Amino acid sequence: MQTVKTSKGAETRRSILAMALQLFRERGYEKTTMRMVADAAGVTVSNVYYYFESKEHLVQAFYDSTHVEHLAVCEPMLENEAGLEKRLQIALRTKIETAEPYHGFAGLLFKTAADPKSPLNPFSDASEDVRNRSTDLMARIVDGSKARVPADLRRELPGLLWLYQMAVILFWIHDDSDGRRRTHRLIEKTAGLVTRLISISSAKLMAPLRKSALGLIEDLRQP
Amino acid sequence: MQTVKTSKGAETRRSILAMALQLFRERGYEKTTMRMVADAAGVTVSNVYYYFESKEHLVQAFYDSTHVEHLAVCEPMLENEAGLEKRLQIALRTKIETAEPYHGFAGLLFKTAADPKSPLNPFSDASEDVRNRSTDLMARIVDGSKARVPADLRRELPGLLWLYQMAVILFWIHDDSDGRRRTHRLIEKTAGLVTRLISISSAKLMAPLRKSALGLIEDLRQP
DNA sequence: GTCTATAACCGGATAGAC
């Protein structure tokens, strides 16, 4: 019997993570010490380090788990909606709503996010996996819609929409309005703008501009 | 005789900052300890803290100083150039070129930059001053050019171009190509795109989209 | 009121034994 995953270790790991997230939510990231996490999970500090390279890596684990949760909430809602604008709104709204309990320390994410040396930054190789899964979701958003998108743009769109989502999240992190009113406003309006931009960009008149923009992306890809 | 500013204290402060920046450049931010900074400047640790609230505040001071340096290099070069695209390129190129010696630890900037709680974040009240000065530069870039810009867009353009600049800087931070080749490519191409977007947005056909976009900005301003 | 010094605190991280 192979118990590689479900053995005691995995259980300890799970409990450490669960406790850490709870403490982060309750007291915020900075005010939660590794000693507290260890105590809450009933282990020693170095044991925590055995399972997680650093305090920030606990955040990475959280990041993964919100993505899973997001998918679970988002995907079913997409099923009965074919309009691109609405589909985008659903994706973004569910994103910030599932992340809401962690709003207080989500800034931390972007903090490390911006550090090129951190493995946690969303552009890094280490984050490739989560990034790909998010980008894939964006691809499904587009492909599942009835929007007509030029082939050249369609190739790049998922990546661009992922950037768009990152921008929305950045805004959300800085948003302290009631019920994140301002972020909801942002999503409502920009989803429409983005959709219109996509449809306009198909027009003959806009082809040169679209080609330049896509050419730029292509250029930037090579080192 | 009032020697509030030029007395010994100011000199100490200057020397601490100079030493800190040198160490940051040579060894990077993380590997430079406050004790080293103090030693190098010939003062004690608590003395460093007397002049700078925290290690991050040393970075803030650096940030200010790069802005001053940028202006000194950028403004003269703008004098003989009336094309908006070229003017944008000048501003952005000089920005990343004057910052080049600090590329290694510039990530740190964005790291704190993205944390909503940090006074160093470029959207914070504490950063209003530097932000305004940067935005003013963008206003001069536009106003000093021969580009025709609709009045409603002109009002928002400096802020938007500042955001554009932040995006370029973010790209630069993650750029480890030789001579920042990729960032230079990005600047070269996007300056043209932005300029074209501005000019296209004046077209009658594009007025509705432009209005929506500007309306969005207006909406987001209110809390 | 401006500045400097000593010593300690606190929390993230690690070494190494078992």
Next chain:
DNA sequence: GTCTATCCGGTTATAGAC
């Protein structure tokens, strides 16, 4: 895979000098 003991560096308390 878990523990004990320790390091290391940012930060602060406190006390006093100019």
